[in-house]
Amino acid sequence: MRLLFSALAALLLSQPVLAAPELRLQPGSELPQGQQMRISLNPDGATGPFKATVAGKTIELFEKDGAYVAYLALPSDQKPGGYTLNILDAEGKSAVSQKIEVKPVARSSQNIRFYSPNLTPAQKKQLDAEEALVDIARSSRTEEQYWTEPFMLPVPQRISAVYGIRRFLNGKYNGYHGGVDFLTPMGFPIKATNAGRVTLARYFAPYNSNGNLVFLDHGHGITSVYLHLSKILVKEGQIVKKGEPVGLCGSTGRSTGPHLHWGLYVNGQNTDGLGWVKFSQSF
Ligand SMILES: [Zn+2]
Incomplete structure (x- = not known):
């Protein structure tokens, strides 16, 4: 009998260990609407590059110190409930998966009165070209992670409209607010x-x-935008430090007075910047 046990143990020990990638979600598997999650994967023998799929999104993971990381944000109006987060390996096979839960967040509403000018075909063409540039900048994904410290607010807090607030334009629903508005004086420096x-x-x-704007790519799929500027203080291609002024507060574009609209994007998805600043202190 004892001999049999030893033989069995030897057999079990000699079996090759199957690759079992380890998935870690921060702060956990619950995702309040409009907030973010950090996905990290210890590949443990599985072969990258890896992709994460969840709620119809596909996100590539970045390699970092032998592990793989990605940040996840879903729209503010993502339907609450359970979703499967699936990690796919280089061959597109599921390496590991986990259930996540989107939690509802109550949002208030705001009506704005604004009358858009009638545009000529040439003006419409110009606008489309500008919007195309914004789309590209929003979704920048750079392998290099430029930041080494937590994120900070671009101006001191005096918030006039939070992220996710339901916006009505002249009484008609116009989607939710994709950034944070700060009541900031005209000419006040806006920091990266x-x-x-x-x-x-x-x-x-x-x-x-949008008015005059600056877009920053922070690397690893994180970008930020500063709208309605009266003056721009940086040039495209320039590397900026945390806290470096990028422009001066203004009221250009669709704006009823001097303010800063600050947008934060995770893999092209707008998300709550206030939540992100807090969250970034944990990784
Ligand atoms: Zn805004």
Whole structure:
């Protein structure tokens, strides 16, 4: 009998250990609407590059110190409930998966009165070209992680509209607010929320609702934007430090007075910047 046990143990021990990648979610498997999650994977023999799929999104993981990381944000109006987060290996096979839970967050509403000018075909073309640049800048994904410290707010807090607030334009639903609005005086310096590369620094057409803007790419799929500027202080391609002024507060574009609209994006998805600043202190 004892001999049999030893033989069995020897057999079990000689079996090759199957690769079992280890998935870690921060702060956990619950994702409140509009907030973020950090996905890290210890490949343990499985072969990358890896992709994460969840709620119809596909996100590539970045290699970092032998592990793989990605950040996840879903829209503010993502339907609450359970979703499967699946990690796919280089061959597209599922390496590991886990259930995540999107938790509902109550949002208030806001009505804005604003009348858009009638545009000529040439103006419409110009606007489309500007919007295309914004789309590219929003979704920048750079292997290099420019930041080494937590993110910071671009101006001192005095918030006039939080992220996710339901916006009505002249009484008609116009989607949720994709950034954070700060009541900031005209000409006040706007600081880079973290280190990054300037991907867009443009004086847009006066009928562009964004106004003059600066877009930063912080690496690893994180980008930020600063809208309605009166003056731009950086150039495209420039590397900025955390806290470096990128522009001066203004009221250009669709704006009813001097303010900063600050947008934070995770893999092209707008997300709550206030939540991100807090969250970034944990990794
Ligand atoms: Zn805004």
